[in-house]
Amino acid sequence: xxxxxxxxxxxxxxxxxxxxxVAQETHPETGDTLAADQTFTYRILDNISSIDPQIVEDxxxxxxxxxxxxxxxxxxxxxxxxxxxxxxxEVSDDKMTYTFHLRDDxxxxxxxxxxxxxxxxxxxxxxxPATASPYQWFIxxxxxxxxxxxxxxxxxxxxxxxxxxxxxxxxxxxxxxxPYFPQMVVHSTTFPSPQSVIEEHGSAWTNPxxxxxxxxxxxxxxxxxxxxxxxxxxxxWDAENVILDKSVALIINDENVALTRYRAGELDMTDIPAGQxxxxxxxxxxxxxxxxxxxxxxxxxxxxxxGPEAFKDPKVRRALALAVDRDIIVNNVMAGGQPPAYVxxxxxxxxxxxxxxxxxxxxxxxxxxRARELLAEAGYGEDNPLTFDMVYxxxxxxxxxAVVLSQMWKQKLGVQAQLSNMxxxxxxxxxxxxxxxxARGAWCGDYNEASSFLDLLQSDSGYNDGKYSNPEYxxxxxxxxxxxxxxxxxxxxxxxxxxxxxxxxxxxxxGVYMIDxxxxxxxxxxxxxxxxxxxxxxxxx
Amino acid sequence: xxxxxxxxxxxxxxxxxxxxxxxxxxxxxxxxGPFTSERPLPPDVLANIxxxxxxxxxxxxxxxxxxxxxxxxxxxxPSFVYKDRDVNDIIATGFPISxxxxxxxxLAATLVGVALGIAAAIRHNxxxxxxxxxxxxxxxxxxxxxxxxxxxxxxxxxxxWLPGGGWNGGQWEYLIMPVIALSTSYxxxxxxxxxxxxxxVMNANFIRTARAKGLPQRSIxxxxxxxxxxxxxxxxxxxxxxxxLTGSVFVDLYFSTGGLGQAYVNSALTRDYAVLLGxxxxxxxxxxxxxxxxxxxxxxxxxxxxx
Numbered sequence: 054x055x056x057x058x059x060x061x062x063x064x065x066x067x068x069x070x071x072x073x074x075v076a077q078e079t080h081p082e083t084g085d086t087l088a089a090d091q092t093f094t095y096r097i098l099d100n101i102s103s104i105d106p107q108i109v110e111d112x113x114x115x116x117x118x119x120x121x122x123x124x125x126x127x128x129x130x131x132x133x134x135x136x137x138x139x140x141x142x143e144v145s146d147d148k149m150t151y152t153f154h155l156r157d158d159x160x161x162x163x164x165x166x167x168x169x170x171x172x173x174x175x176x177x178x179x180x181x182p183a184t185a186s187p188y189q190w191f192i193x194x195x196x197x198x199x200x201x202x203x204x205x206x207x208x209x210x211x212x213x214x215x216x217x218x219x220x221x222x223x224x225x226x227x228x229x230x231x232p233y234f235p236q237m238v239v240h241s242t243t244f245p246s247p248q249s250v251i252e253e254h255g256s257a258w259t260n261p262x263x264x265x266x267x268x269x270x271x272x273x274x275x276x277x278x279x280x281x282x283x284x285x286x287x288x289x290w291d292a293e294n295v296i297l298d299k300s301v302a303l304i305i306n307d308e309n310v311a312l313t314r315y316r317a318g319e320l321d322m323t324d325i326p327a328g329q330x331x332x333x334x335x336x337x338x339x340x341x342x343x344x345x346x347x348x349x350x351x352x353x354x355x356x357x358x359x360g361p362e363a364f365k366d367p368k369v370r371r372a373l374a375l376a377v378d379r380d381i382i383v384n385n386v387m388a389g390g391q392p393p394a395y396v397x398x399x400x401x402x403x404x405x406x407x408x409x410x411x412x413x414x415x416x417x418x419x420x421x422x423r424a425r426e427l428l429a430e431a432g433y434g435e436d437n438p439l440t441f442d443m444v445y446x447x448x449x450x451x452x453x454x455a456v457v458l459s460q461m462w463k464q465k466l467g468v469q470a471q472l473s474n475m476x477x478x479x480x481x482x483x484x485x486x487x488x489x490x491x492a493r494g495a496w497c498g499d500y501n502e503a504s505s506f507l508d509l510l511q512s513d514s515g516y517n518d519g520k521y522s523n524p525e526y527x528x529x530x531x532x533x534x535x536x537x538x539x540x541x542x543x544x545x546x547x548x549x550x551x552x553x554x555x556x557x558x559x560x561x562x563x564g565v566y567m568i569d570x571x572x573x574x575x576x577x578x579x580x581x582x583x584x585x586x587x588x589x590x591x592x593x594x
Numbered sequence: 595x596x597x598x599x600x601x602x603x604x605x606x607x608x609x610x611x612x613x614x615x616x617x618x619x620x621x622x623x624x625x626x627g628p629f630t631s632e633r634p635l636p637p638d639v640l641a642n643i644x645x646x647x648x649x650x651x652x653x654x655x656x657x658x659x660x661x662x663x664x665x666x667x668x669x670x671x672p673s674f675v676y677k678d679r680d681v682n683d684i685i686a687t688g689f690p691i692s693x694x695x696x697x698x699x700x701l702a703a704t705l706v707g708v709a710l711g712i713a714a715a716i717r718h719n720x721x722x723x724x725x726x727x728x729x730x731x732x733x734x735x736x737x738x739x740x741x742x743x744x745x746x747x748x749x750x751x752x753x754x755w756l757p758g759g760g761w762n763g764g765q766w767e768y769l770i771m772p773v774i775a776l777s778t779s780y781x782x783x784x785x786x787x788x789x790x791x792x793x794x795v796m797n798a799n800f801i802r803t804a805r806a807k808g809l810p811q812r813s814i815x816x817x818x819x820x821x822x823x824x825x826x827x828x829x830x831x832x833x834x835x836x837x838x839l840t841g842s843v844f845v846d847l848y849f850s851t852g853g854l855g856q857a858y859v860n861s862a863l864t865r866d867y868a869v870l871l872g873x874x875x876x877x878x879x880x881x882x883x884x885x886x887x888x889x890x891x892x893x894x895x896x897x898x899x900x901x
Binding site for chain 1: 624625626627629630631632633634635636638639642643645646647675676677678679684687688742743746747750751754757758759760761846847848850851852853856857860863864865
């Protein structure tokens with residue numbers, strides 16, 4: 054019996070025990086008295102890109118899609134895999150074929166059964182060039198058989214390595230044994246989509262009037278610039294254990310307005326603006342939350358031919374990385390409980406162990422001393438000062454960080470860094486074309502694995518804007534694709550980064566939120582921040 | 595007069611076409627495109643998406659297809675960013691909202707502003723005058739991005755009387771703060787212009803004649819002074835009307851009304867070409883029509899003007 058089947062069994066058992074308790078308006082597990090109004094209201098920044106699981110590309114949109122559709126597997130409050138439409142799975146000995154067993158009671162919101170064929174349809178749809186999905190690349194990332202050829206339009210979508218053996222058995226064939234493949238089917242691109250509805254309504258199938266989903270909630274209102282409302286889906290296979298009646302996203306562009314509306318009781322959850330966490334923590338105590346997120350924040354050197362000569366010397370790069378006092382940045386500038394970053398991969402990433410590097414183990418005064426030595430060895434000093442330009446995308450918080458960085462370098466090393474900011478799209482274009490000397494960068498993991506970060510610095514990565522290249526590093530990541538134990542490989546890769554220092558890691562992001570005390574079960578320990586409205590509930594105050 | 599109107603409308607067509615061409619060129623000159631993203635799309639994927647939206651065609655062809663679709667099908671194209679929606683749909687949902695609170699703000703600013711200005715001018719140098727002038731200056735000094743936070747803090751957080759944002763189909767509770775925030779600074783300007791215009795008119799010879807004739811004050815103000823007083827006000831109101839509909843970005847962002855201003859600004863930032871062009875055409879057409887109405891209103895207010 055796999056771990057998952059055991060999990061399923063316990064879930065079913067507790068569900069069976071709990072069924073009676075919901076009616077008495079107390080929570081089956083915690084015993085909390087439930088609030089009469091089970092509506093969860095939270096803030097999002099902007100309209101979402103789509104509610105079509107194969108099209109959606111933004112995180113706020115994915116949060117909505119996770120309520121409206123259910124994939125093969127879900128995550129629990131700690132980010133561990135739990136059954137979704139699939140109850141369990143088997144892997145072949147060569148780890149290239151996965152067989153998922155689907156529950157037979159899963160239904161679409163129009164009453165039709167959810168079958169393995171719905172997944173096949175959705176995966177082909179994601180890979181099909183005609184769909185023009187911005188997440189088409191995810192199919193390549195999943196290493197599905199013939200995936201690249203289908204994406205490129207060289208093969209028909211029907212050739213994709215996914216097949217419905219029968220209504221409840223889905224077979225997936227891979228081209229390489231990805232150790233983290235099961236983690237990837239939590240992503241919205243892999244969610245099923247309703248073929249008959251899409252064929253009937255075309256692109257209008259996402260209108261609330263036409264919408265059909267298989268998630269715990271259905272879409273009832275879509276008010277652009279204002280709100281997105283989803284309500285409990287009675288056809289959902291586990292509907293009796295869903296406590297929330299409604300989940301409402303309010304689109305509020307200004308985070309300070311959102312905070313005011315939270316304080317007025319209109320929201321159960323909202324973002325805390327940069328720098329305000331300590332004040333709100335004093336005022337509201339436990340309602341102000343900060344938890345690690347799977348994202349990093351760094352500056353990248355341009356190591357290509359168009360980059361400055363000085364940056365080609367690793368000593369210069371290490372000196373600049375050492376002289377940054379990260380505690381000042383996280384405690385005084387961001388002030389939201391962000392962990393300082395001494396390695397590229399967030400240390401909270403599953404199966405990752407950060408190496409002992411000089412950057413991480415020294416005190417700040419030792420680092421400053423070492424930085425001065427290294428810079429002098431590289432030939433820079435008072436008579437030959439190092440100067441360069443650094444660029445970031447326009448934002449108040451990024452500006453503060455850049456100013457603090459340039460001041461630290463100036464005071465400690467006598468380095469002159471010229472700051473400039475660019476509007477987001479211009480910034481991406483310039484950075485992508487290597488028209489910079491040093492540029493800000495940030496990344497959030499697509500899945501909870503170190504390679505989701507380390508891949509960015511591979512020689513042929515599309516995101517490697519600094520054009521860093523180290524054959525040993527590339528080989529390590531290549532080996533990790535098929536290794537049983539990837540941890541030492543990733544640790545070694547970070548050691549190489551610490552020696553070469555192609556980027557300066559500054560901090561890892563934290564989710565900084567106000568969460569009303571009546572809202573329970575929000576998965577603050579899920580580092581990917583994948584949350585499901587079906588797991589939440591409101592307790593009576 | 596009819597010929598004048600027809601001629602003005604005909605001139606509007608090439609004007610708007612030029613506007614579209616200029617906007618189109620500026621848009622394509624700006625670095626980055628709708629599909630430039632943090633994770634650069636693999637070339638195959640990017641090619642698929644560009645083909646889907648016709649962005650693989652040469653620029654002149656894209657512009658030509660755009661015009662053809664508008665003229666033949668009244669189709670302004672799909673949004674590149676909000677993939678569930680097209681431009682017609684974005685305008686159809688956003689514009690009525692902007693129009694509703696914009697018109698109300700325009701009415702409020704005009705009625706209150708003109709009333710304050712006239713009261714101040716008639717009771718020149720009395721406490722009413724000082725009160726109206728102070729109120730006008732205060733209102734003018736409070737642009738909407740200052741009024742917004744003050745209103746929300748007062749009515750939502752402290753008093754708890756009004757919802758802090760949203761639209762909810764345009765219920766009155768949701769309208770009050772956007773209308774006040776948008777109208778105050780225009781109201782101040784209108785009051786100031788009305789007051790100085792009225793003071794000038796009241797000192798004119800024809801008013802002195804009317805007084806000498808023994809006409810009652812009420813009749814002098816309403817029958818003789820009102821029209822010339824409002825002439826400079828009307829020339830100010832024309833552009834203001836377009837502004838309150840188009841310049842309501844702040845209100846949209848701040849009060850989550852879902853109006854068109856937010857869509858417009860976002861489309862420029864995200865390079866959502868079709869939305870940007872569609873809304874530009876709408877605003878251009880609106881400007882042309884309102885300017886025409888203003889010119890026609892002149893003729894009614896000032897008998898010396900004839901077309």
